[in-house]
Amino acid sequence: MNARLRGTAQETFRSFSIRNFRLFFVGQLISQIGKWLTMVALVLFVLHLTDNGVAIGLLTACQFLPVLLIGAWAGLLADRSDKRRLLMVVQAFAMLQSFALAALAFTGDPPLWSLYLVALAGGFAIAFDSPARRAFVVEMVPEADVNNAVSLNSALMTGARVVGPALAGALIYFFGYGWAFLLDGISYLAVIAGLYLIDPRELRTARVTSRAKGQVRAGLRYVSQVHDLWVPLVMMAIIGTFTFNFQVVLPLFVTRSLGSTSTMYTVLWSVVSLGAVAGALATARRSETTVSNVVAAAATFGGGMLLLAAAPNLWLAYPAGLLMGFTSISFMTSSTAIVQVRADPTMRGRVLALQSMVFLGSTPVGGPILGFVIDIFGARSGVVLGGLAALGAAAWGWRVERAHLALRPEAVPLDTTVAV
Template identity: 30%
Template sequence: MVKCGNCKKGRRQMKIFSSLEVKNFRLYWFGTIISMVGNWIQIVAQGWLIYSLTKSEFLLGFIGFLASIPVLVFSLPSGVIADRKSKRYILFITQAVMMVLALIMGLLVSTGAIKVWQIMVIVFLNGTAMALDGPTRQSFILELVGADNLPNAIGLNATAFHGARVIGPAAAGIIIGYLGLAACFYINAVSFLATLIALFAMKNVAGKHSAASGGGILDALKEAFGYLVSNKNIMALIILVAVQSLIVMPYTNFMPVFAKEILHSDAKGLGLLMSSAGLGAVLGALTVAFLARSKRRVMMVMYSYMVFSVFLILFALSKNFVFSQICLVFIGWGTVTSLATMNGIVQMNVPNEMRGRIMSIYMISFAGVMPFGSLIAGIISSFSSVQVTFVLFGTFSMIACAGLYFKKERYLKFRQV
């Protein structure tokens, strides 16, 4: 009897991509890829624009701070809204708003009227839309695929996001070189149509709202925080996400400085560096999708957390372009593997009726804390250098990971891991 090795391989591939068998999720996934490519093109162009206008590391960090402050302020009420209203309708509004903002940015750049204060206003408004978009997206996935496919869908969703992170920055470097900065913002505006069309084309999406939809927003938030206080395992993961966002993720805002001042490269080089991190991120997301049913996902969080901490230090010290790319691949793998795994663990262990609110708190710990890291990094860099800053950040991240590792039996025990 001949053993069918290809059959086994095929079943494994189906396991990795099983959530794509659900039509609504398939529409959402492909729309996300296209939209996120445009988003990453704009991120690179925006960073290059800011640094070209100001030559200020502090302003790079400060505008990163402005971009995420709305997440800190508005995510909690957004979580309540996501639990009570149609998530598809919410996403339609937020995507349309961000499309208009990208178009405005493109017009300002192409006419030569762009000023730093205008960038600040647009970045803040975009962050406000993201504050509602984020927790809604996170909790919307369950409605599309159901609980059984949720871990796999989270991994595939991260693959879409970070696959775009490979394509977008590399494309941005080419677009800036041949078409100019304004084209990047116009392309991003058009890319939002993919998500809007996908949302419109979905059929039979059940709007699952909170059973406790009565009462005020404050009462709903009090209930969510009470749940977290009584669940130290979920709280520990959210704190770990916050540490990662505070001292690791801000490196992306300072990539123009690494590219231009340390590695002596141009916009194309910046795109290649960010694409390297994106490649690692895709590999990390696929790792999460493949290990969706693994019983050792908590240890995967610990391993990947240590990997990105170590390679952040090596990247900060590197003056070789190729070695910096290699470091960024490992940083991308580690950050996405840890974040997507923690996301899945949290979603699988919270009550359905509270998922939007808990994910809004998760979003605050991720995107809401990040601006403070960008601000702190900008301040430290203005007195020393970006290299010293991220060596310190990487070291602190290693210490935090090691501390939680030795307490994992107490703080990281879950039923559905």
């Protein structure tokens, strides 16, 4: 039994045998915990100042609008650049953004527009960080371990969501909002140090894309030609718009529908994240991901959201949130892994940027819509809408995949005239 457990652990965490990945993982873990301090504290700060769902939706729009506007060009920059150096610059900028939020919070009652403006600056950091960071994960491990590294990276991100929100709630309760933002700013030193210590000679670096006209359009054209890329991206656009807007839906669901406090929202968020960690580790052993896996994950995610919506009180919301977290990261990991593995290395940055655009970039669209729906029909309706959207995306994906498998076309060469 012990030998079997050791074998399972070695298989699940095999990417940790690579020094560069360990350095990246530890630095990112500390920084991501800090990032969630800011993500949660900023939402609660705006809720404290306004008690308005639309205001929270607009905050979310500011945080992710740059991804929608410049995401494709940010991905192209990742393809053209040394990703390690690019990430170090982006992390330094994000650190300054967190310090600016701390300065505003320490004033006590900053104007709402100033918080929106700094959140918008943070959105530009996200736009450049997301494609470069996720493409860089692929370069640190052998190709056979890419799915494992992606899943462990997802476990890292969700593990930070367990600690970050709970820590944010404690800091806000005992010390105030400013200290959460300040601690986040300091945490960026860890990821910058980790990136600096990585040995570039051990990286499986993709060929840097040279400058040419039409490279963004080439990336879009490439994705449209690959079934295993465009189907998950369309599903992600739907689910990203209406289902993954947790920052808008959950605090209002806890405080209004369940009649609890903003501090208990951070506890529920940590429970959701704990389920997400379990989901990420469960998928870490998978050696291959298909569109069918993505469809199944979307369907279970929708079911988890509807179960959470039916919870009559906070105590029953905890097990429902645990399931929702597990299914949400299963969908996220499956849809990310298939894109990272199936994309051509010279296109990977642009493809991952496009995924960020349809996921994070859809948030500015869905956030204000969900905030409006919640203000009119109640917070529970926002959770229901998210569940139905995920089920709808799964039904569409199942239909398209079924038709694709039934046709079984002969392999058609991709358009090789695109500029890369």
